[in-house]
Amino acid sequence: MAGNLSILVNRGLPAGIGAVAALVAITLAPQPCRADPKPGGTITMAQAANINTLDPHFSGSGQTRNIATHIYEGLMALDENANAITDLAEGFSYAPDGLSVTFRLRHGVRFHNGTEMQAVDVAASLERYKRLSPNKALLQPMLSVDVTDPYTVVLRLSRRAPTLVDEMASPATLLGIMPAADGGAAGGRNSNIGTGPFRLAAWVADSHATLERFADYNPNPAYPKRDGYGGRKTAYFDRVIIRVVPEAGSRVAGLETGEYQIVEEIPAAVAASLAGNKAVRIYDMMPWWMIVAWLNNSAPPTDNVEVRQAIQAAINQKEVMEFATQDFYRLNYSFQYPTSKWYPGPESQPLYNQNNPAKARALLGKAGQPAPKVTLLASADFDVCTNAGIVVAEQLKAAGFVVEMRTVDHPTYTATGLKPEGWNIAICGNGIEPFLGAYAYNRLMAGRPNRMQNYSPELDAAWAQILNSDAFEQRKAGWVRLESILHDQAMVVKLGDAGIKQAAVAKVAGFVPFRSPRLWDVWFE
Amino acid sequence: MLRFILRRLLGSIPVLLLVSLIAFLIMRQVPGDAAVAMAGPSASAADIDAMRVTLGLDHPWPQQLLGWYWRLLHGDLGDSLTLGQSVWQAVVERAPTTLSLALLGLLLTLVLGLLLGVAAAWRQNSWVDAVAMVTAMLGVSLPNFWVGLMLIYVFAVMLGWLPSGGYTPLTEDPADWLLHLILPATSLAIMQIGLLARMTRSSMLEVLRQDFIRTARAKGLGEGEVIGVHALKNALIPIVTLIGIIFSLMLAGAVVIETVYSLPGVGRMVVSAIQRRDLPVVQGALVLIGMIFVLMNLLVDLLYAMIDPRVRLQ
Numbered sequence: 123m124a125g126n127l128s129i130l131v132n133r134g135l136p137a138g139i140g141a142v143a144a145l146v147a148i149t150l151a152p153q154p155c156r157a158d159p160k161p162g163g164t165i166t167m168a169q170a171a172n173i174n175t176l177d178p179h180f181s182g183s184g185q186t187r188n189i190a191t192h193i194y195e196g197l198m199a200l201d202e203n204a205n206a207i208t209d210l211a212e213g214f215s216y217a218p219d220g221l222s223v224t225f226r227l228r229h230g231v232r233f234h235n236g237t238e239m240q241a242v243d244v245a246a247s248l249e250r251y252k253r254l255s256p257n258k259a260l261l262q263p264m265l266s267v268d269v270t271d272p273y274t275v276v277l278r279l280s281r282r283a284p285t286l287v288d289e290m291a292s293p294a295t296l297l298g299i300m301p302a303a304d305g306g307a308a309g310g311r312n313s314n315i316g317t318g319p320f321r322l323a324a325w326v327a328d329s330h331a332t333l334e335r336f337a338d339y340n341p342n343p344a345y346p347k348r349d350g351y352g353g354r355k356t357a358y359f360d361r362v363i364i365r366v367v368p369e370a371g372s373r374v375a376g377l378e379t380g381e382y383q384i385v386e387e388i389p390a391a392v393a394a395s396l397a398g399n400k401a402v403r404i405y406d407m408m409p410w411w412m413i414v415a416w417l418n419n420s421a422p423p424t425d426n427v428e429v430r431q432a433i434q435a436a437i438n439q440k441e442v443m444e445f446a447t448q449d450f451y452r453l454n455y456s457f458q459y460p461t462s463k464w465y466p467g468p469e470s471q472p473l474y475n476q477n478n479p480a481k482a483r484a485l486l487g488k489a490g491q492p493a494p495k496v497t498l499l500a501s502a503d504f505d506v507c508t509n510a511g512i513v514v515a516e517q518l519k520a521a522g523f524v525v526e527m528r529t530v531d532h533p534t535y536t537a538t539g540l541k542p543e544g545w546n547i548a549i550c551g552n553g554i555e556p557f558l559g560a561y562a563y564n565r566l567m568a569g570r571p572n573r574m575q576n577y578s579p580e581l582d583a584a585w586a587q588i589l590n591s592d593a594f595e596q597r598k599a600g601w602v603r604l605e606s607i608l609h610d611q612a613m614v615v616k617l618g619d620a621g622i623k624q625a626a627v628a629k630v631a632g633f634v635p636f637r638s639p640r641l642w643d644v645w646f647e
Numbered sequence: 648m649l650r651f652i653l654r655r656l657l658g659s660i661p662v663l664l665l666v667s668l669i670a671f672l673i674m675r676q677v678p679g680d681a682a683v684a685m686a687g688p689s690a691s692a693a694d695i696d697a698m699r700v701t702l703g704l705d706h707p708w709p710q711q712l713l714g715w716y717w718r719l720l721h722g723d724l725g726d727s728l729t730l731g732q733s734v735w736q737a738v739v740e741r742a743p744t745t746l747s748l749a750l751l752g753l754l755l756t757l758v759l760g761l762l763l764g765v766a767a768a769w770r771q772n773s774w775v776d777a778v779a780m781v782t783a784m785l786g787v788s789l790p791n792f793w794v795g796l797m798l799i800y801v802f803a804v805m806l807g808w809l810p811s812g813g814y815t816p817l818t819e820d821p822a823d824w825l826l827h828l829i830l831p832a833t834s835l836a837i838m839q840i841g842l843l844a845r846m847t848r849s850s851m852l853e854v855l856r857q858d859f860i861r862t863a864r865a866k867g868l869g870e871g872e873v874i875g876v877h878a879l880k881n882a883l884i885p886i887v888t889l890i891g892i893i894f895s896l897m898l899a900g901a902v903v904i905e906t907v908y909s910l911p912g913v914g915r916m917v918v919s920a921i922q923r924r925d926l927p928v929v930q931g932a933l934v935l936i937g938m939i940f941v942l943m944n945l946l947v948d949l950l951y952a953m954i955d956p957r958v959r960l961q
Contacts, residue, residue: 168909172919174685174729180701182686182694254701256686256694309701310731326740327730328919329814329911367812367909375799375811533679533924540692565691573691 159632159645161335164361167639168373169386172328172366178296179247179255180309184553187293188386188638189331189364191351193234194298194316197225197244198291199352202636204462204557206291209342209352210239210299210317212273220282227273232338233301234321235313241269246305247298248277254309257295259565260286284592289561293351293637294554319357319642333362348643350636358632358645377402377625383646384626386639390448393623403628407635408621409452409459411553413443413510415615416539417546419576424496424546428489430612433496433547435485436521437514438477443618446510452619457556457563457605459619463594464559466602473609474616482521495524496546499539503532506620507550514549514617542575551620557637560588560601567604574613581607648952652945659941664716666937667930671712674926680704681728684923702728715930724931729923734931738913744814745912747824748904749897751832756839756893761879761886763840764847768855769874779844786841791900795834795907802830812909831908835900839893846889850882857881883954891947895940 171185178190199209208214211225231239245267252261263283268276279286290297304312314322319341320333335357345353365382367373374392376382378399388396393404415437423429443451455474458464486492496518500511508529515525530538532550539548555562568585570577584607587600608614624635632644682698699705706714718725724734732740767779803811809830815823854860855878863873902914913932920928 172923174923175731177731180685256682256698256701258697259693310729326911327732327737328741328916329909365813365909368915369796369907369909371796372799372812372907372909375804378804379807379811381811381813530678531922533683533922534677536683536695537679540695565694569693571692 166363167384168367168382175310178298182295192320201350206288240272246302330365355642405624409619410622411551413617416548423494432482432485434612436482439475442513479521499545499548501535501550502529725927752835755836760840760843763844767848768851783841783844786837854882
């Protein structure tokens with residue numbers, strides 16, 4: 123009973139922050155032979171974090187994504203391996219000069235209000251995204267959208283943007299296609315009508331969203347089956363209810379009583395205690411996100427590269443990750459997952475997991491700062507970040523640093539970390555960036571000010587290579603160069619990859635964990 | 648009496664404005680704003696700046712505050728920055744949950760708290776007193792979130808009698824509404840039952856020592872009539888005061904209970920609004936909650952006059 127009681131009081135990661143890799147090593151219990159999928163039924167999923175808005179253009183949060191990916195579809199989507207594939211677009215082509223992209227649209231795709239999705243809707247959606255999305259920089263090269271016929275749009279670009287179409291597939295701030303009537307809607311005030319396999323039936327923020335199977339959904343005929351966020355999608359459930367259940371103990375209790383059939387995230391310790399429960403299946407999502415110590419490259423003493431290298435040398439990543447993740451982690455020096463096509467290789471990096479306080483002290487001596495005072499910021503909203511911060515602080519103290527640790531809620535963490543002063547080390551996780559590959563890091567690691575509060579012409583040159591090259595090999599070479607700059611100058615310290623545990627009742631079939639839960643092509647046995 | 652009520656209501660306006668001003672100033676001091684929360688955990692500075700402009704948070708704060716007061720004067724609590732609806736609509740959607748929870752909790756508190764308190768006073772220093780007071784002490788001492796989790800474990804997971812969370816509106820299915828509220832209301836009431844029982848006991852003991860109680864017994868009245876009619880009625884003044892406070896505490900405690908039981912109430916909305924830095928929701932909800940407190944205090948004062956005819960409202 124003690125073990126079970128711990129389920130109720132154990133607090134886990136608030137879901138929705140982190141991020142999964144597409145290329146996850148998913149550990150599943152052996153699956154029994156299954157009958158053909160059966161339509162019908164209502165499935166309820168419990169997620170930890172509140173839903174701010176269902177407007178996909180207007181939010182970069184994981185909670186919005188969890189629901190929006192069921193309601194909306196974009197011209198492009200990411201497949202199971204995080205490669206861009208066509209979704210509402212039938213195809214696309216760049217002009218020879220690279221200054222326009224033409225999208226040909228699928229025919230017969232219907233919105234949830236019954237009207238057919240056409241080029242005017244695409245144009246209005248793109249323009250709305252460019253007007254109000256926090257990720258509007260994505261469409262910054264877009265000068266205009268021309269509707270050349272009901273099923274063709276041409277994006278006129280101010281400059282070559284060879285990665286634009288790939289980036290449009292990102293679900294981070296989903297470029298979902300809405301009816302043209304929503305084009306003028308303010309953020310969060312759209313009609314929540316999309317073309318996805320489920321339509322929104324009801325939504326109470328902070329409580330739940332109810333989705334219903336969209337009877338007129340037109341699956342993408344170009345693919346044989348579900349593929350990432352795209353492919354041929356089939357909705358089997360009549361209704362999907364996504365309920366906000368902040369308390370981890372309540373989520374687990376609801377799973378055990380059968381009130382919830384899927385739980386987006388449960389604490390690792392609880393998952394172990396559920397291992398013997400045959401009515402429940404645990405899904406290991408490794409990696410889900412990566413834990414990172416951002417260093418402030420402009421505020422003293424971490425403006426000094428030797429002080430930053432001393433931090434890099436002092437950290438014992440194995441110890442940090444063991445403690446922070448309840449032993450559910452993987453050491454990885456890179457800002458890409460090993461299964462990603464962007465992973466630089468080889469598998470080790472001499473500047474990672476050094477655990478060398480003597481070297482750190484020597485570097486501090488060289489910098490003329492034997493006991494520098496640093497402010498370490500950790501997000502209190504995520505236990506992993508707080509715990510990682512605690513261990514890093516102790517390791518730095520052992521190397522001679524004077525550490526002031528500040529544990530703050532996530533908005534405070536984010537707001538403070540974006541300022542050039544008031545912090546030296548900021549620890550939390552990044553999920554969507556490694557899931558997407560290289561491009562999404564651009565928002566964090568390029569220009570001035572970037573997340574490291576520095577301006578590096580070398581970094582920007584690497585970014586130019588990544589974003590302006592036509593061939594993937596050239597882009598990847600740019601990324602490899604970029605990572606080596608980050609490590610050599612200790613601009614940011616990677617701590618490790620972390621996973622999360624998801625759970626579902628045993629009768630749920632077809633569920634495969636992904637960056638956010640997909641409840642299409644899932645059914646009850 | 649009407650004049651008294653009007654004067655009290657008018658007198659509450661500056662209090663409510665002050666509450667909203669304090670909320671505004673405190674929220675201004677907290678780092679981060681709705682743009683940070685909305686842009687997502689990995690947003691860049693540029694992303695957040697773009698969101699700030701979209702949400703109108705780039706205006707100077709005095710302009711934002713004055714704009715909010717101006718709208719309030721027109722009966723408009725403003726629009727949520729994150730929920731895509733007006734604050735009034737957001738509160739109205741969630742108020743039935745919180746009020747259901749608080750009223751059911753209050754009902755449980757009144758019945759059990761008064762019973763325990765009266766029994767303990769009636770049989771002072773007996774085993775009845777000891778059991779009642781130990782029970783009351785436990786109720787006061789146990790944190791309600793822990794009680795909530797334990798109740799879920801026993802009644803939902805082990806016994807499967809009641810749902811572990813969620814809410815069904817009364818209008819949709821009254822039986823299901825009650826089923827979903829039994830555990831949350833009990834969790835909320837347990838601490839208050841302890842408080843009320845202790846206060847009732849002490850107030851009753853004072854009254855039971857009065858001459859008129861001895862007279863009533865000397866006249867041969869039954870013990871039930873002595874306790875129920877003469878003693879309890881005279882002990883009610885401090886108890887009614889406490890009931891007003893208890894209702895306020897229940898509204899505050901609802902924040903935790905709504906989280907544990909995943910109830911879509913006002914308390915949880917305010918907490919998430921604070922986390923999202925959704926200032927209009929925080930301000931608007933605090934003004935409305937403040938109004939409920941004012942009305943509750945007014946009701947308590949009116950009850951004084953009903954219970955004790957010597958009290959005159961002026």
